[in-house]
Amino acid sequence: MALKIAIVGRPNVGKSTLFNRLVGKKLALVHDLPGVTRDRKEAAAKLKDLALTVIDTAGYEEAPAGKMEERMWQQTRRAIDEADAVLFLFDARAGMQAYDEHFADLVRRSKKPVLLLANKCEGKAQEQGIYEAYKLGLGEPIIFSAEHSIGFDMLYLELKQIEEQLSAAESDGREFSDETADDMAAEESAENLKKRPIQIAIVGRPNVGKSTLVNALLNDERMLTGPEAGLTRDAITSQLNWKGWTLNLVDTAGLRRQAKISGAIEKMSVESTLYAANMAQVAILVLDADGVLDKQDLTIARKILDEGRALVIALNKWDIADKKEALQKLNDKLETSLTQAEGVPTVTISALKKKGLDKLLSAVIKVYERWNVRIPTAPLNKWFQDVQEQNPAPLGKNKRRIKLRYITQAKTRPPSFYIFSSNPEGLPDSYLRYLTNQLRESFDLRGIPLRITVRKSDNPYAG
Numbered sequence: 001m002a003l004k005i006a007i008v009g010r011p012n013v014g015k016s017t018l019f020n021r022l023v024g025k026k027l028a029l030v031h032d033l034p035g036v037t038r039d040r041k042e043a044a045a046k047l048k049d050l051a052l053t054v055i056d057t058a059g060y061e062e063a064p065a066g067k068m069e070e071r072m073w074q075q076t077r078r079a080i081d082e083a084d085a086v087l088f089l090f091d092a093r094a095g096m097q098a099y100d101e102h103f104a105d106l107v108r109r110s111k112k113p114v115l116l117l118a119n120k121c122e123g124k125a126q127e128q129g130i131y132e133a134y135k136l137g138l139g140e141p142i143i144f145s146a147e148h149s150i151g152f153d154m155l156y157l158e159l160k161q162i163e164e165q166l167s168a169a170e171s172d173g174r175e176f177s178d179e180t181a182d183d184m185a186a187e188e189s190a191e192n193l194k195k196r197p198i199q200i201a202i203v204g205r206p207n208v209g210k211s212t213l214v215n216a217l218l219n220d221e222r223m224l225t226g227p228e229a230g231l232t233r234d235a236i237t238s239q240l241n242w243k244g245w246t247l248n249l250v251d252t253a254g255l256r257r258q259a260k261i262s263g264a265i266e267k268m269s270v271e272s273t274l275y276a277a278n279m280a281q282v283a284i285l286v287l288d289a290d291g292v293l294d295k296q297d298l299t300i301a302r303k304i305l306d307e308g309r310a311l312v313i314a315l316n317k318w319d320i321a322d323k324k325e326a327l328q329k330l331n332d333k334l335e336t337s338l339t340q341a342e343g344v345p346t347v348t349i350s351a352l353k354k355k356g357l358d359k360l361l362s363a364v365i366k367v368y369e370r371w372n373v374r375i376p377t378a379p380l381n382k383w384f385q386d387v388q389e390q391n392p393a394p395l396g397k398n399k400r401r402i403k404l405r406y407i408t409q410a411k412t413r414p415p416s417f418y419i420f421s422s423n424p425e426g427l428p429d430s431y432l433r434y435l436t437n438q439l440r441e442s443f444d445l446r447g448i449p450l451r452i453t454v455r456k457s458d459n460p461y462a463g
Helices: 015-023 068-082 098-109 127-136 152-172 178-195 210-218 264-279 295-306 323-337 357-371 377-390 429-443
Strands: 003-008 041-047 050-056 085-091 114-119 198-203 236-242 245-251 282-288 310-316 346-348 404-411 416-421 451-456
Touching: 003 015, 003 068, 003 152, 015 041, 015 050, 015 085, 041 152, 050 152, 085 098, 085 127, 085 152, 098 127, 114 127, 114 152, 127 404, 127 416, 198 210, 198 264, 198 357, 210 236, 210 245, 210 282, 210 310, 210 357, 245 357, 264 295, 282 295, 282 357, 295 310, 310 323, 310 357, 323 346, 346 357, 377 404, 377 429, 429 451
Parallel strands: 003 050, 003 085, 085 114, 198 245, 198 282, 282 310, 310 346, 416 451
Antiparallel strands: 041 050, 236 245, 404 416
């Protein structure tokens, strides 16, 4: 059964060009003059192995009842009702127009899966238009050019996923709705996460027990260990299967302070360690329980978080430590010196005695799932309104009023958000910290780095 998709959008955004590219023939008239397409045109198409039925529609324009434009809109509405999914095109070069926002609201009400295509992205002048598209509440725009064949691979992947979700919903007897889509996306995401191996770098100062920890996790003497510092020189990867997860454990050389690094081999070892940490998804920072979070430990932790990696702290040699003093010291230092990722999980272990290892891996999985989390636009903006009501944004640093319009999640790994404001340069750092802390608390994002960027939103009255 072919997946039926309706191509919609305001006039002259490239709907007919996309229709012709998918169908493989020039069936629809294409011209720079807006409003060339009036009727809905339907044809069979194929995108790789995906069978499609594509509907080209007229651009939306409001008009009084009985007028030709109003009848054209009725045809478009019927196309949306008949379709399994909607491709909503907008012109990224021209940016968001009033019709785009009005049309997005109507498409959203259809409860159909919608893919947002930022068309005409063949140059570099479309960045602002792409950022503006987040306010439509239709998810992340696909960078696209129907004329220059940009973005078709991503379009295929998204349509393939919709087809699979619709098949699953049909076999379960469920109706596809926004809630169903969110539930399916969450299930799909959890499944996909488990299919992919997690790259885990085990880092720390020399002689804190990194190689011993890897051996304990593998239950094998895979790494050379001993009381001498600096036995590990190169980053060595070993694979571990744990509770259905595939974990790539990367043992690394110990990192000393920059001033103490000497010799070509140690310099290469340090470069290898830093590369492994940058390429990892989760880093386990191993600390000696008797020397908790000294300056070098904090430097390593900050580098990991600044690179956007998830972090877990393993407090090793717990069997011989002064437990009460070590924990108190660690918590104090985390609170004052590592504010980039409040709530970093800390696990006490003994690598030599193989204690606390399951707890450590559970913490790794939990923080990895948080690092991959995607928050739907609707609850995110509901939260955004609530926190502003509780604590409104103060007067800006430039003494101008700040209007925070909306928020959207731009990407995951780590979760990154855009806030659109009338006065982004005026937003005080303290208020941005307040929003970050509230976001962590409300959506359980503790212990991972978050990226929040404030961008300028267009003046709706300009022009």
